[in-house]
Amino acid sequence: MKEIQDIVRAYGVACQQNKRTALATVVQVEGSAYRRPGARMLVTEDGELTGAISGGCLEGDALRKARLVMAQQKAMLVTYDTTDDDDSKLGVGLGCNGVIQILIEPIVAENPANPIALLSAVLSQRQQAVVVTLFSLQNRKGVQPGTCLLLPEKAEAQGNVQPAALQELLAQEAVQVLKNQKSVIRNYQLEDKVISAFVEYLHPPVSVVVLGAGNDIQPLVQMASILGWLVTVIDGRTNYAVKSRFPLANQVILAKPPQVLDLISVDGQTVFLLMTHNYNYDIAMLRQLIPLAVPYVGVLGPKKKLNQMLSELQEEGLAFTPDQMQKVYGPLGLDIGAETPEEIALSVISEIKAVLTNKPGTSLRHKPEAIHDRTTIDTPVRVTTPQPVSDAVA
Structure with missing residues (x-):
């Protein structure tokens, strides 16, 4: 989501400067590649790049093709085959051993459903959403529909796909993508042609609520901000809960424990960190947080401290389910x-990321399978359109 935030911001600047732009999106990968489907890069006519579609290997060639796309105002599907031992044509030995499909689209500011407009809508609505990008591997030189449909979890669809029967199938697929929280690539048979759809799952950025505003929190706020996470710092001390101490935080709030939950929004992407170094403040917050449907509640300090707080809460008559306790770290x-505070921040941020992605947080050298899930190409789904009713009278 950080990449999308940066791209939308850069596009706004480019529009102010009357620069033409194009969006490059990785839509399919077979084998290994540095970036996966959904990686994006905004290109301006004077060569400014925001985002990335590779580790730097493909950007130069993609820039040249993006300028052609801007000039012709026609989307282009580009294939980079790094399985070839001799990939000198790209100017560098990639060594990724994969086939990468990248769609490059011109951005037409006058089109209210252009790709950047759809991505902007994703950012404006703090909810899960699906973005659909259509492309044709079968007819590379033909029309590439591109990023054309946004299906938010709790709002009306934006964009338009023809035929309507295809949009209906994509809407059905979006329901499953939202349920599984996993992007897919589907193929659809439209009469004599096959169209591919990258049905991409997007979730709101992580919201980190840090209880505590000591100096040791500052590196954590900085790292979370780099990731594009939304950071709220809360403390009950007037000389600590000061915005100037945490310039990268989205919010700095002065509040006692009973006030906290009334002052913030909480959803499935919200995590809490109890780092006040104040036992009474922490236990007062822990009492409120354990029942919430959030994925992570981290408690700074030794295990003995956490066990003592839990014992006191149980003595109060509070009973917590195993599922509720599973989210307390x-x-x-x-x-x-x-x-050091910087190292602790790295440790905490890494654990949150592992929990949210359901990963063990171990060294990749011990992972027997590929780092990323491999793309599977399924049998095309036939799209049937209603036949026109004849006006003839029998």
Whole structure:
């Protein structure tokens, strides 16, 4: 989501400067590649790049093709085959061993459903959404529909796909993508041609609520901001909860525990960190947070502290289910030998990321399978359109 935020911001600047732009999107990968489907890069006519579609290997060639797309105002599907031992044609030995399909689309500002407009709508609505990008591997030199449909979880669809029967099938697919929270690539048979659809799952950025505004929080706020996470810092001390101390935080709030939940929004992408170094403040917040449907509540300090707080809450008559306790992490963070505030921030951020993606947080060298899930190409789904009713009278 950080990449989309940067692209939308850069597009706004380009529009102010009357620059033409194009959007490059990785829509399909077979085998290994540095970036996966959904990676994007905005290109301006004078060569400014925002985002990335590779580790830097493909950007130069993509820039040249993007300028052609801007000049012709026609989307282009580009294939980079890095399985070839001799990939000198790209100017560098990639060594990725994959086939990468990249769609490059001109951005027409006058079109209210252009790709950037759809991505902007995703950012404006803090909810899950599906973005559909259509492309044709069968007819590369033909029309490439591109990013054309946004299906938010709790709002009306934006964009238009023809025929209507295809849009209906895509809407049905979007329901499953939202349920599984996983992007898919589907093929559809439209009469004599096959169209591919990258049905992309997008979730709101992570919202990190940090309870505590000590100096040791500052590196954590900086790292979370780099990731594009929304950061709220809350403390009950007037000389600590000051915006100037946390310039990268989205919000800095002065509040006592009973006020906190009334002052913030909480959803499935919200995580909480209890880092106040104040036992009474932490236990007061823990009492409120455990029942919430959030994926992560981290508690700074030794295991003994957390156990003591839980014992006190149980003595009050509070009973917590195993599922509720599963989301409580204390001591918080991954075991990387962290000592300094910066190292602790890295440990905590890494654990949150692992929890949200349901990963173990172990070294990739011990992973027997590929780092990323491999794309599977399914049998095309036939799209049937209503036949026109004849006006003839028998």
